[in-house]
Amino acid sequence: MAELNVFLPDDLQRWADARAVEGGFSSTDDYICDLVRRDREDAQKLAALQAAIDAGRASGVSERDPFEYLDELGTGRRAQYPSADAA
Numbered sequence: 001m002a003e004l005n006v007f008l009p010d011d012l013q014r015w016a017d018a019r020a021v022e023g024g025f026s027s028t029d030d031y032i033c034d035l036v037r038r039d040r041e042d043a044q045k046l047a048a049l050q051a052a053i054d055a056g057r058a059s060g061v062s063e064r065d066p067f068e069y070l071d072e073l074g075t076g077r078r079a080q081y082p083s084a085d086a087a
Contacts, residue, residue: 006032 008016013028020031 016028016031020028023031023034025031025034
């Protein structure tokens, strides 16, 4: 395992120490390691979400009527959502 020395202002050190105790961590180091791990996981999830959004945008706009699609799925939801031209 690699070693990293981090210097924190006193107020942040007190905050991290308290959060480590409240979170049931064995040390402040473990708490900081957990923060970095969760940040990495969040970044990976965000990248996957952005990739899905980009793929959706690149696929273009569908010409299908969404209500007809729901009918094809057999959901019976068309009656719950009247189309705009019925108004």
